[in-house]
Amino acid sequence: MHRFFHNGNVIDFEVAQNLTMNSARAVRNASIAGSHYSLLPDFMVARDIAENRLVRLLPDYEAVEQPVFAFYAQRRYVPQKVRVFIDFLTEVFSRKETL
Secondary structure, eight states, X not given: OEEXXXXXXXXXXXXXXXXXXXXXXXXXXXXXXXSOOOOOOHHHHHHHHHTTSSXXXXXXXXXXXXXXXXXXXXXSSOOHHHHHHHHHHHHHHHOGGGO
């Protein structure tokens, strides 16, 4: 299900899924190949839209924010590189203007 804001209302679109991927890059590539539509962040597709490889559907609708999760192995001590990366994600995704 996709959830959007339109004219101050929340609109839910329930669509059949015939393709599932766990990589945004793979979803983008499949969309460019014409396999299906997708819901991807602007920063991933802005150039493709500008260069007419992709077309924005529902331009008057704004996607409702989706949560971002970081999964890592539970350990007594979290490796510093993992902790730094999680802190980075927290900072980036907590800023509204970057979303």
